[in-house]
Amino acid sequence: MDFKIIPSVCSYCGTGCGVLFQVMDGRLVDTLPMKTHPVNEGKLCIKGWNLHEHVVSDKRLTSPMLKKNGHLQEASWDDAIQTTVEKLKAIIEAHGPDSVGVLASAKITNEENYLVQKFARAVIGTNNVDHCARL
Amino acid sequence: MQEQIREWLEQEKVDIFLGYKKIQGHPLPHCFTKDNLDETDDLIVGNARYSLEKMATKIAAEHPELKIGLLVRDCNQRALNVLYVWNQLRPDNIETISVNCCPSKLKEHGDCSYLEPEKAAPLKMMIGIDNNMDVEAAEEFGQEDRYKRWMYEFQKCLKCYGCRDICPVCFCKECSLEHTDLIATGSVPPEIPIFHLVRAVHMGGRCIDCGLCEDACPVDISLRLLYRKVNDIVSDVFDYKTGTSADQSPFNMLGEEVTLELKPI
Amino acid sequence: MTNSIAEIEDSACIFITGSNTSACHPLIARRVFRAKEKGAKLIVADPRNIQLSRFADVAVTQRLGSDVAMLNGMMHIILKNGWQAQSYIEERTEEFEEFKAAVESYTPDKVEQIAGIAQNDLEKMAELYATNSPASILYAMGITQHTTGVDNVKSICNLAMLCGNVGVKSGGVNPLRGQNNVQGACDMGGLPNVFPAYQPVTVEANNEKFAKAWGKALPGKIGYTITDMVRAMIDGKLKALYVVGENPMLSDPDQHHLVKALEKLDLLICQDIFFTETAEKADVVFAAVSVAEKDGTYTNTERRCMKVNKAIDPIENTLNDWEIISKLSTAMGYEMNYESPEQIFDELTTVTPSYGGMTYERLGLDGLQWPCPNADHPGTQFLHKDQFTRGKGLFHAVEYLDPAEMPDEEYPYWLTTGRMFAHYHTGTMTRVSPHLDTEQKTGYVEINPEDAKTLGVNDGETVRLSTRRGETEIPARVSNKVVPGLLFVPFHFAESPANILTNSAFDPIAKIPEYKVCAVKIEKAA
Numbered sequence: 001m002d003f004k005i006i007p008s009v010c011s012y013c014g015t016g017c018g019v020l021f022q023v024m025d026g027r028l029v030d031t032l033p034m035k036t037h038p039v040n041e042g043k044l045c046i047k048g049w050n051l052h053e054h055v056v057s058d059k060r061l062t063s064p065m066l067k068k069n070g071h072l073q074e075a076s077w078d079d080a081i082q083t084t085v086e087k088l089k090a091i092i093e094a095h096g097p098d099s100v101g102v103l104a105s106a107k108i109t110n111e112e113n114y115l116v117q118k119f120a121r122a123v124i125g126t127n128n129v130d131h132c133a134r135l
Numbered sequence: 136m137q138e139q140i141r142e143w144l145e146q147e148k149v150d151i152f153l154g155y156k157k158i159q160g161h162p163l164p165h166c167f168t169k170d171n172l173d174e175t176d177d178l179i180v181g182n183a184r185y186s187l188e189k190m191a192t193k194i195a196a197e198h199p200e201l202k203i204g205l206l207v208r209d210c211n212q213r214a215l216n217v218l219y220v221w222n223q224l225r226p227d228n229i230e231t232i233s234v235n236c237c238p239s240k241l242k243e244h245g246d247c248s249y250l251e252p253e254k255a256a257p258l259k260m261m262i263g264i265d266n267n268m269d270v271e272a273a274e275e276f277g278q279e280d281r282y283k284r285w286m287y288e289f290q291k292c293l294k295c296y297g298c299r300d301i302c303p304v305c306f307c308k309e310c311s312l313e314h315t316d317l318i319a320t321g322s323v324p325p326e327i328p329i330f331h332l333v334r335a336v337h338m339g340g341r342c343i344d345c346g347l348c349e350d351a352c353p354v355d356i357s358l359r360l361l362y363r364k365v366n367d368i369v370s371d372v373f374d375y376k377t378g379t380s381a382d383q384s385p386f387n388m389l390g391e392e393v394t395l396e397l398k399p400i
Numbered sequence: 401m402t403n404s405i406a407e408i409e410d411s412a413c414i415f416i417t418g419s420n421t422s423a424c425h426p427l428i429a430r431r432v433f434r435a436k437e438k439g440a441k442l443i444v445a446d447p448r449n450i451q452l453s454r455f456a457d458v459a460v461t462q463r464l465g466s467d468v469a470m471l472n473g474m475m476h477i478i479l480k481n482g483w484q485a486q487s488y489i490e491e492r493t494e495e496f497e498e499f500k501a502a503v504e505s506y507t508p509d510k511v512e513q514i515a516g517i518a519q520n521d522l523e524k525m526a527e528l529y530a531t532n533s534p535a536s537i538l539y540a541m542g543i544t545q546h547t548t549g550v551d552n553v554k555s556i557c558n559l560a561m562l563c564g565n566v567g568v569k570s571g572g573v574n575p576l577r578g579q580n581n582v583q584g585a586c587d588m589g590g591l592p593n594v595f596p597a598y599q600p601v602t603v604e605a606n607n608e609k610f611a612k613a614w615g616k617a618l619p620g621k622i623g624y625t626i627t628d629m630v631r632a633m634i635d636g637k638l639k640a641l642y643v644v645g646e647n648p649m650l651s652d653p654d655q656h657h658l659v660k661a662l663e664k665l666d667l668l669i670c671q672d673i674f675f676t677e678t679a680e681k682a683d684v685v686f687a688a689v690s691v692a693e694k695d696g697t698y699t700n701t702e703r704r705c706m707k708v709n710k711a712i713d714p715i716e717n718t719l720n721d722w723e724i725i726s727k728l729s730t731a732m733g734y735e736m737n738y739e740s741p742e743q744i745f746d747e748l749t750t751v752t753p754s755y756g757g758m759t760y761e762r763l764g765l766d767g768l769q770w771p772c773p774n775a776d777h778p779g780t781q782f783l784h785k786d787q788f789t790r791g792k793g794l795f796h797a798v799e800y801l802d803p804a805e806m807p808d809e810e811y812p813y814w815l816t817t818g819r820m821f822a823h824y825h826t827g828t829m830t831r832v833s834p835h836l837d838t839e840q841k842t843g844y845v846e847i848n849p850e851d852a853k854t855l856g857v858n859d860g861e862t863v864r865l866s867t868r869r870g871e872t873e874i875p876a877r878v879s880n881k882v883v884p885g886l887l888f889v890p891f892h893f894a895e896s897p898a899n900i901l902t903n904s905a906f907d908p909i910a911k912i913p914e915y916k917v918c919a920v921k922i923e924k925a926a
């Protein structure tokens with residue numbers, strides 16, 4: 001038996017409430033508000049209280065996918081990455097780096113957003129990077 | 136105390152012990168086990184209160200044989216009593232270490248010091264229900280005034296269900312609050328006062344006045360007071376003092392045997 | 401936000417406009433309720449009757465898209481009564497006279513005609529805001545998602561400066577960010593014109609700095625915004641799109657237009673934790689991990705950078721977003737060999753001055769509010785304390801403009817879109833959550849009882865909504881939340897997508913589409 005409490009932050013809106021994830025035997029079983037958190041002081045809204053539910057949903061993606069013969073099929077990471085890179089390189093070769101656009105996300109972490117724009121700017125070589133927060 | 140818990144774990148009197156540990160400056164609930172005995176040195180009582188018994192209930196549901204140790208304040212102990220009575224936990228599998236800090240109304244010692252709510256803000260005093268009020272004081276408002284005051288409080292409700300989700304004695308698999316025939320879904324505030332009254336009625340014979348619901352309510356609704364009133368009635372009519380002992384049988388609303396006798400009026 | 405969430409509690413006046421705070425930011429609404437109970441005045445201006453309207457000292461339902469007129473009207477009244485913070489204006493701001501001239505013509509009478517706000521309500525709004533200090537303004541997408549979004553925001557800043565409310569505790573201009581890490585995505589340079597910490601790509605020195613840090617020459621030309629990207633796809637100029645953690649199929653305006661654009665791409669890469677409507681159209685789908693499975697940081701709407709901690713192991717064949725990007729990069733020939741998010745964080749703080757003093761250790765569980773430029777800096781609770789970041793606060797002369805589309809004979813109703821309390825964004829995460837799904841299973845359109853009666857529509861009955869862009873069938877919810885002539889559709893529901901209907905006309909500067917206003921026809925479904 002293994003029971004853990006892991007402090008984290010709710011990802012359902014810009015308020016950023018402190019939550020505690022309850023983990024039993026490696027499974028996420030519940031979310032609690034963190035009582036001493038400066039933002040929410042031990043309270044959550046309906047979304048925060050149910051934060052764990054989307055994580056454990058059986059509709060989660062479980063593997064990368066590649067389109068083959070017009071259909072998306074499960075693929076290995078190596079395949080998915082390799083195919084993508086070949087296509088990207090060909091597009092950049094033919095149409096230049098500004099023919100590629102990258103959308104960062106208001107849902108991923110700062111570290112990941114930093115890498116997304118670094119990828120666009122340093123790897124692809126374009127400033128065509130935006131996020132969906134306008135929307 | 137740390138010593139004793141260490142011993143219990145070493146000697147397998149308990150398999151796990153639920154207490155608190157300070158993590159980056161915050162007292163958080165923590166599960167101590169035999170595999171990390173040295174952690175017991177870091178066990179604290181903590182100035183934040185979580186429902187460790189609710190965690191225990193959840194753990195016991197999946198590991199019924201597990202022996203669980205718990206740090207209990209007075210309110211935790213009362214909640215345990217209710218959980219025993221309602222067969223959610225088995226007393227033989229629970230060991231407790233008491234820390235005395237929280238005498239409450241039910242024990243007729245006055246309010247729990249930790250829980251004593253902050254002084255009510257002026258507008259709340261004027262048109263709402265002060266969280267510090269007791270049942271008698273609230274009943275002094277005239278009927279119309281009282282209704283308006285409660286409705287003011289209920290209108291603030293954000294329908295977070297936090298009052299239910301945090302409550303140590305709300306353990307139903309299907310909760311009436313989400314029953315669409317009973318209460319309409321899909322908007323805030325929820326249907327009032329029905330949303331709050333349904334929960335209040337359910338707290339008869341259950342609520343042990345720990346105040347966690349009120350702590351969790353983002354809009355400071357005086358929930359405890361509401362449930363206290365219900366339990367006053369339960370106490371007057373059925374002579375049933377919720378949470379005071381693990382030996383009383385619950386008056387079972389589902390029609391199983393009713394062993395509680397009505398008090399002569 | 402210029403100020404912090406907790407500070408709201410001690411405001412003397414709170415003006416909420418274009419934010420259904422209790423539904424979309426409930427834990428910020430908490431502070432509003434508490435402020436009110438402590439004695440603050442509350443002004444709510446929203447086209448709908450929202451929950452907070454019931455608690456307001458004055459609540460108005462302005463006509464959709466009339467915000468500039470409303471705000472100019474308030475300022476007109478403030479100036480006429482001499483309620484402005486004159487010495488603050490003189491010491492800390494500039495271009496006041498031009499601004500003053502611009503609001504001159506916004507008489508209460510004119511504003512009533514444009515915005516439908518009764519003159520005495522407008523006067524009361526102006527008086528409450530101007531005579532109770534500090535006063536805080538909260539707003540959200542209801543202000544920004546307009547063709548005049550930038551003008552709306554400028555007007556809000558004008559109002560705050562006019563009454564000396566910027567740079568003071570419990571005052572400020574406080575946009576409430578919708579998605580959890582919008583602030584962070586912007587801070588990290590997820591924008592076509594700036595590097596992290598809003599350092600313009602067009603400034604040579606910035607370009608050199610980042611080129612040096614990343615060991616690669618960098619483009620200096622401003623890139624496409626998302627709105628530009630859609631157009632460039634249609635024009636065949638944009639051939640590949642890499643979408644990380646977003647679902648533009650539901651969140652973008654004018655869905656039909658977007659489908660056409662996506663179909664023109666040679667390569668659509670989609671990275672998400674669910675198989676979204678956008679992923680269905682992709683050539684490659686990368687399976688990423690959820691919030692509970694990763695380490696990293698988010699920055700909330702009050703600029704508080706906070707640590708999220710891995711609670712469980714990821715699903716077997718999924719990878720962290722940072723791992724996916726690193727793999728792609730390396731395969732593209734640019735090595736990225738990060739071992740942990742912390743290593744990335746330590747890199748980004750060296751090039752992001754406002755995060756310069758942050759480390760995972762310092763963040764702890766409370767986080768730190770930027771700017772936090774060095775290791776001893778405690779973080780910043782509110783901005784512009786002694787002077788504005790740019791030096792002097794700049795007033796803007798702003799004129800009211802009509803929304804891009806207004807009701808006419810063919811499309812006689814106003815339509816606005818937004819969120820409801822139990823769901824998040826495109827519903828990808830919340831609709832698979834049993835408790836949230838129980839709360840609201842389907843999309844709906846809110847319609848005023850009077851209009852419902854005229855149309856003979858009952859609560860729950862299916863109606864057809866159509867605009868110049870598309871149509872959808874959807875159950876009606878008869879409700880006084882909307883005023884007569886106005887309809888509201890939440891955008892979380894793929895089967896009745898609000899954005900089939902919305903107008904992709906956008907603000908010329910911010911490029912934010914006008915989700916909040918369009919003209920619509922409603923009829924009973926056959």
Ligand code: SF4
Nearest residue numbers: 010012013017045048
């Ligand atoms: S709990 Fe609610 S208010 Fe808090 S961050 Fe999550 S969604 Fe936002």
Ligand code: SF4
Nearest residue numbers: 305306307310311337
């Ligand atoms: S509110 Fe009532 S139905 Fe819901 S969990 Fe509590 S006791 Fe059960």
Ligand code: SF4
Nearest residue numbers: 302342343345346348
């Ligand atoms: S006080 Fe509230 S949380 Fe505690 S038992 Fe009663 S209803 Fe439950």
Ligand code: SF4
Nearest residue numbers: 292293295296298352
């Ligand atoms: S905790 Fe408060 S706001 Fe939340 S559902 Fe209960 S009464 Fe309503």
